[in-house]
Amino acid sequence: MKILVINCGSSSVKYKLFDVADGDGAAVPHTPAAGVLERVGGDAVLHHTAGEATDDRRVDAPDHRAAIGAVLDALVHGDGAVLDRLDTIDGVGHRVVHGGEDVTDASVADDALREIIRRNASLAPLHNPPNLDGIDAAREALPEACHVAVFDTAFLTTLPPKAYRYAVPERWYREHHVRKYGFHGTSHRYVTLRTAELLSKPVAETNLITCHLGNGCSMTAVAGGKAVDHSMGMTPLDGLVMGTRSGTLDPAVVLYMLSRGLDREAVGRALNAESGLLALSGRSNDMRDLLAARDDGDERAALAVEAFIYRVVKYVGAYHLALRSVDAVVLTGGIGENSIPARRGIVDGLAPLGAVLDADRNASLAGSAGAITTAASSLSVWVVPTDEEFMIARDTARFVSGRQRENR
Numbered sequence: 080m081k082i083l084v085i086n087c088g089s090s091s092v093k094y095k096l097f098d099v100a101d102g103d104g105a106a107v108p109h110t111p112a113a114g115v116l117e118r119v120g121g122d123a124v125l126h127h128t129a130g131e132a133t134d135d136r137r138v139d140a141p142d143h144r145a146a147i148g149a150v151l152d153a154l155v156h157g158d159g160a161v162l163d164r165l166d167t168i169d170g171v172g173h174r175v176v177h178g179g180e181d182v183t184d185a186s187v188a189d190d191a192l193r194e195i196i197r198r199n200a201s202l203a204p205l206h207n208p209p210n211l212d213g214i215d216a217a218r219e220a221l222p223e224a225c226h227v228a229v230f231d232t233a234f235l236t237t238l239p240p241k242a243y244r245y246a247v248p249e250r251w252y253r254e255h256h257v258r259k260y261g262f263h264g265t266s267h268r269y270v271t272l273r274t275a276e277l278l279s280k281p282v283a284e285t286n287l288i289t290c291h292l293g294n295g296c297s298m299t300a301v302a303g304g305k306a307v308d309h310s311m312g313m314t315p316l317d318g319l320v321m322g323t324r325s326g327t328l329d330p331a332v333v334l335y336m337l338s339r340g341l342d343r344e345a346v347g348r349a350l351n352a353e354s355g356l357l358a359l360s361g362r363s364n365d366m367r368d369l370l371a372a373r374d375d376g377d378e379r380a381a382l383a384v385e386a387f388i389y390r391v392v393k394y395v396g397a398y399h400l401a402l403r404s405v406d407a408v409v410l411t412g413g414i415g416e417n418s419i420p421a422r423r424g425i426v427d428g429l430a431p432l433g434a435v436l437d438a439d440r441n442a443s444l445a446g447s448a449g450a451i452t453t454a455a456s457s458l459s460v461w462v463v464p465t466d467e468e469f470m471i472a473r474d475t476a477r478f479v480s481g482r483q484r485e486n487r
């Protein structure tokens with residue numbers, strides 16, 4: 080079964096073609112081709128790879144429809160072609176950021192779902208509109224394929240009201256939909272399923288604290304395989320210290336800075352793009368740079384790393400209490416999967432909960448899954464590489480299989 084996964088951003092289209100051997104996704108998929116088309120609407124270029132073959136081309140992509148057309152063309156023509164015909168694609172999985180309170184699972188991207196994505200666009204104005212453009216363009220180009228939308232927010236719709244409601248006037252929630260939604264849900268769901276598998280436990284009996292630590296960072300408390308709390312909020316700005324986002328702060332800081340003469344745009348830009356590790360270090364939003372600078376004696380870089388780790392540890396403490404018992408803390412994302420010193424700092428910070436670092440295992444894990452605490456450790460910390468595209472492909476394959484069964 081061939082499943083194309085599409086992630087349509089405002090100026091880019093990322094894609095990956097999966098050959099899912101088993102409709103339920105039990106088999107590990109072979110990934111024949113992937114790529115990214117950058118600068119949609121401008122000087123667009125497509126970077127396409129298929130095995131050893133690479134195909135970098137300038138393309139004419141004034142809009143998402145043309146961009147999707149160029150991606151599909153690269154799959155059937157040129158050095159990285161992997162398909163004879165486009166109608167061999169059985170399903171297309173679309174990443175969609177915000178399903179609001181309406182969408183609790185992956186769903187067929189039909190007209191009714193289009194309307195829900197459109198309705199929730201005010202909650203994700205930078206993401207839902209291009210996601211929708213991608214769905215429209217792909218449905219037009221591949222009318223026979225089964226199109227499925229997989230939402231970043233879906234895994235987090237199981238949060239109880241005590242976790243998702245803010246203590247603000249009721250009408251803010253009723254009329255303006257102000258509440259915690261959470262993001263990175265597809266990643267948290269993938270590592271939840273994968274970690275339960277690695278622990279040989281039924282997912283419905285698995286309690287985890289999953290930490291997606293990349294440029295954007297979020298954490299989820301997972302009880303019996305379901306999300307019960309999460310660090311991002313109504314927007315992705317809340318929670319952990321991130322590459323360029325502040326994470327949690329006193330909301331009155333915003334009012335104060337407005338009163339100091341900054342306008343709404345400037346405050347929004349500062350908190351989203353000029354804060355986090357970048358602001359604290361004054362140097363970079365990249366953990367690798369900061370660790371190197373810290374080791375060279377840079378005090379601001381040291382503070383940025385320390386604040387980052389402290390915030391992660393604080394959330395683990397809170398979620399540990401919320402869950403009562405925890406099978407594992409799971410680290411994923413660019414930092415979680417790769418940064419040996421950041422992982423060491425997190426495990427050291429969790430020592431009061433009984434975490435004991437296995438330094439050799441921590442040093443040897445890069446790009447693969449495993450525990451980085453000792454067998455005697457009473458709190459286990461695992462590294463589990465995430466794979467959001469695979470999760471989307473697997474969700475999509477579920478619907479394709481269902482449709483194939485109906486047609487039989």
Ligand code: ADP
Binds near residue numbers: 292322366367417419
């Ligand atoms: P995004 O959220 O944009 O998908 P990633 O998940 O790729 O980002 O994570 C980016 C972060 O991962 C950066 O802070 C980068 O420094 C960090 N990172 C990636 N590789 C390494 C590495 N080998 N060592 C330390 N940090 C790393």
